[in-house]
Amino acid sequence: MTEAVRLAVDGIGKTFERRGKPPVEALRDIRMTIREGEFVSIVGASGSGKSTLLRIIDGLIAPSAGVVRVDGRPVSKPGRDRAMVFQQDSLLPWKTVAENVAYGLTLAKVPKAEAFATAQKFIDIAGLKGFEQHYPHQLSGGMRQRVNVARALAVDPEILLLDEPFAALDAQTREIMQTELLSIWQATGKTVLLITHQIDEAVFLSDRVIVFSARPGTIRREIPVPLPRPRDLELKRSAEFVSLVDTIWKLIEAEVRAGLKEE
Amino acid sequence: MARRLFEFLEQDTRTAAAARVLISTGAVLVVWQIVSMIVTNRLLLVPPAEVAVALAHEVADGAMWTNASATVTAVVTSFVVSVVIGVAIGLALASSRILSLTGGPVLSALNSVPIIALAPLFIAWLGLGFASKFVLVILVAVFPVVVTTEAGLRATDKPLIEAARSFNATPWQIFTTVTFPYALPFIVSGVRVAWARALVGIVVAEFFGSFAGFGYAILSASQTFDTARVLGYVIMLGAMGLLGSVLFAALEQRLAPWRQE
Ligand SMILES: Nc1ncnc2c1ncn2[C@@H]1O[C@H](COP(=O)(O)OP(=O)(O)OP(=O)(O)O)[C@@H](O)[C@H]1O
Ligand SMILES: [Mg+2]
Numbered sequence: 001m002t003e004a005v006r007l008a009v010d011g012i013g014k015t016f017e018r019r020g021k022p023p024v025e026a027l028r029d030i031r032m033t034i035r036e037g038e039f040v041s042i043v044g045a046s047g048s049g050k051s052t053l054l055r056i057i058d059g060l061i062a063p064s065a066g067v068v069r070v071d072g073r074p075v076s077k078p079g080r081d082r083a084m085v086f087q088q089d090s091l092l093p094w095k096t097v098a099e100n101v102a103y104g105l106t107l108a109k110v111p112k113a114e115a116f117a118t119a120q121k122f123i124d125i126a127g128l129k130g131f132e133q134h135y136p137h138q139l140s141g142g143m144r145q146r147v148n149v150a151r152a153l154a155v156d157p158e159i160l161l162l163d164e165p166f167a168a169l170d171a172q173t174r175e176i177m178q179t180e181l182l183s184i185w186q187a188t189g190k191t192v193l194l195i196t197h198q199i200d201e202a203v204f205l206s207d208r209v210i211v212f213s214a215r216p217g218t219i220r221r222e223i224p225v226p227l228p229r230p231r232d233l234e235l236k237r238s239a240e241f242v243s244l245v246d247t248i249w250k251l252i253e254a255e256v257r258a259g260l261k262e263e
Numbered sequence: 264m265a266r267r268l269f270e271f272l273e274q275d276t277r278t279a280a281a282a283r284v285l286i287s288t289g290a291v292l293v294v295w296q297i298v299s300m301i302v303t304n305r306l307l308l309v310p311p312a313e314v315a316v317a318l319a320h321e322v323a324d325g326a327m328w329t330n331a332s333a334t335v336t337a338v339v340t341s342f343v344v345s346v347v348i349g350v351a352i353g354l355a356l357a358s359s360r361i362l363s364l365t366g367g368p369v370l371s372a373l374n375s376v377p378i379i380a381l382a383p384l385f386i387a388w389l390g391l392g393f394a395s396k397f398v399l400v401i402l403v404a405v406f407p408v409v410v411t412t413e414a415g416l417r418a419t420d421k422p423l424i425e426a427a428r429s430f431n432a433t434p435w436q437i438f439t440t441v442t443f444p445y446a447l448p449f450i451v452s453g454v455r456v457a458w459a460r461a462l463v464g465i466v467v468a469e470f471f472g473s474f475a476g477f478g479y480a481i482l483s484a485s486q487t488f489d490t491a492r493v494l495g496y497v498i499m500l501g502a503m504g505l506l507g508s509v510l511f512a513a514l515e516q517r518l519a520p521w522r523q524e
Binding site for chain 1: 426428429430441520
């Protein structure tokens with residue numbers, strides 16, 4: 001763990017101004033650093049500002065306070081050093097799998113042949129071979145999410161930002177996707193920041209889990225995950241794993257309950 | 264047997280679609296035939312066979328060709344121009360909040376005025392030639408295109424735009440790769456309505472002022488109580504409407520296959 005700091009989040013705060021309504025403070029003074037090649041997850045109650053933080057890191061929205069740095073450079077807009085997989089389905093329905101995976105490259109004006117060759121590589125990695133000419137509505141939810149991940153990987157970002165990428169999948173598919181994500185991560189050496197509601201998913205995948213408190217989102221605790229790698233699904237039954245999940249669950253349980261009452 | 268026929272007709276294939284059109288046309292013909300055997304006043308209704316004879320006669324003496332070319336030329340030109348203008352206005356409204364807020368109410372007021380009733384006025388202003396038909400058809404056909412273009416452009420899924428922005432897309436790239444393709448099927452559905460309206464527009468314009476065209480032929484045939492010819496030309500108009508509707512529906516489905524499934 002001597003690698004350089006890849007992503008630094010320095011005192012980020014975000015308050016949404018709303019017309020005719022009181023402003024919402026979504027994030028307050030978030031500070032974290034992620035090293036090159038590290039896999040970090042954020043867990044927290046619904047509405048604790050996780051997606052907002054990811055959008056700020058991606059450069060889609062500006063923070064109200066603080067600064068995000070990638071390799072020391074402040075972030076002000078989206079860039080090719082970061083790519084995001086969104087919480088909502090965001091594939092272009094009129095484009096094929098191949099065209100969707102190549103989308104980021106074609107926007108960056110990469111020549112067509114090269115863009116599609118690169119796309120093919122990630123289609124293969126994501127296990128979508130043979131589906132290149134399918135349209136998103138012809139795929140299962142799990143396959144669509146793989147296309148999303150492949151599309152983000154195809155632009156060769158340094159940092160992969162994943163916003164609950166597996167939330168819409170059934171439990172079995174999700175577990176398979178988790179192991180696939182791990183092997184892609186191991187093969188590509190990307191730095192990954194993942195948001196999830198599933199505590200076991202966070203523990204299974206990550207080097208560190210960051211626990212958010214509810215609105216305004218602040219970092220409640222950072223929990224290192226000292227479990228050996230490579231990991232397989234067996235690990236989820238080990239005592240160490242279970243106790244880590246339990247610790248994190250206790251940290252957010254109160255806030256989740258409070259959140260439920262609010263709704 | 265009946266069940267299998269039903270299943271066949273329900274299919275989403277071209278043969279099934281053609282069969283559906285054939286069956287409904289056939290049903291209309293049968294009902295028509297039966298009714299015309301009950302209603303024997305030939306000024307009110309003539310049976311299908313007589314209408315076919317009248318149509319054949321029109322084709323033989325060249326009147327059909329004169330009328331068809333007058334109507335088709337006028338309606339197609341004005342329709343194409345209304346689609347272009349409609350899309351342009353829709354784009355302008357969708358890209359400017361202020362324009363939409365100020366222009367929107369004016370447009371919807373205009374849209375609810377029965378412009379078709381102004382046909383005599385247009386003919387008084389613009390004469391009996393092409394110009395009056397052109398303007399009248401555009402005025403009746405343009406609104407559905409404007410409305411659906413604006414609505415389609417505004418309807419774009421926010422996550423799709425956000426994904427494009429995340430890949431550093433420029434506003435122009437967002438328009439060409441997300442907003443416009445998303446709006447296209449909406450626009451085509453407006454175009455489909457515009458075609459139907461354009462046909463009504465052209466016939467009314469031809470009623471009031473012209474010396475050729477389906478509208479003119481219908482009016483002059485009805486003045487001589489030639490019901491067979493009236494119905495013959497009405498059928499021609501119906502066929503044009505059906506053709507457009509089938510074509511644009513197919514285009515819509517082709518552009519947005521994900522909406523059907
Ligand atoms: N554009 C916006 N305008 C106003 N308020 C917003 C906006 N985006 C987010 N918020 C508010 O900020 C808070 C945090 O939202 P965010 O989507 O980041 O939460 P989250 O942790 O990702 O929740 P979930 O787990 O449900 O996805 C919420 O209260 C939300 O209503
Ligand atoms: Mg979220």
